[in-house]
Amino acid sequence: MNLQSKVAIPEEVMTRRVGDETVILDLATGTYFGLDRVGADMWQLMGEGRTLAEVCDAMQALYEATREQLERDVVELAEKLRAQGLIRAA
């Protein structure tokens, strides 16, 4: 995964918000992932078909963080979710 990557969310993966957190779940495999509010925003933006760089652009408008930090966090989250099968490269 790099900043030019786009990701897709497999059809069988579902997301629900509970309290301040979001749970991503693939019920067929029993895989799940919990996200805080910042992670949930990244996830939603990734699911809109943007490149990871564009996800960072949008995140910069929402949060006070350095570009460098955002890029690192977005790519790291995308890698983790791909490793769990909860997203794939588009």
Add this chain to the structure above:
Amino acid sequence: MDEFALEPARAQAPMAGAPFHVWVFPDSTPWTEFHRSGRNYLLRFPELADFEVARDGRTVRAWPAPGVTEETVRHLYLNQVLPLAQSRQGKIVFHASAVEVGGAALAFAGESGRGKSTLAASFAVSGARFLTDDGLLLEPRGAEWLVRPSHPSIRLWEDSQEALIVAGTPTAPPVSYTSKARFLAGERVRFCSEPRRLHRMYFLGAGAAGAPRIAPLRPAEALIELVGHSFLLDIEEREQLAAHFDELSRLAAAPIYFRLDFPRRYAELAGVRAAIEAHARAEGVTA
């Protein structure tokens, strides 16, 4: 309405295709194979019985394997097949036991071997009443959830029987696939036959704690636990999965979920019960 029909014994013919899902024993031996049969489901318990569950989960037919007793098949139906069939009816069923304390229900969820039944039995022989020893069925009522009473019996391994059950307590006939005995509710093992409001749900730890330990779960943590402990027959049907996930998310939003761990020593069960009751009451159990 759940309809159950026991058909004549028949040999288990090889299935046409691979199962879409399998439950296995810890040694990887298949325990339950989930097959599709036309629009219905066929659940095979190797060398024990085949169960055909209608697509809507309302009717179940069972064919014992030759030599397997009717009692064994009914036992499998009640403990394994009925909760799965109920999940097809859109009902919410968990691998959990429940007891009535202070007029409300406390549930104990955990995988096999975590002590759900032992804990429920411990309450039921000590002044409280049990609602179910597994297959916890919840129904929404306004903003609350009701625990439905299930079969009035508790299944226990021999060591728990010796520690908790007095001699002469009535039992159901033995079955061929487990050495667990099934104790029937009565004066010694008290049963609550009316629905009760779910007040707390405790997820049982592995027994690493040296003393009873109770810690709250965040809603997201509760949701993950609820998903992991729910019965689901068809894990491939997206529409029903989405509805199931919605229902569990609603359920998880209530602040009633805790991790519970305690040492697995029978001599300490009275202290464990006291800790649970104190915790539940401190959080405001009302009749």
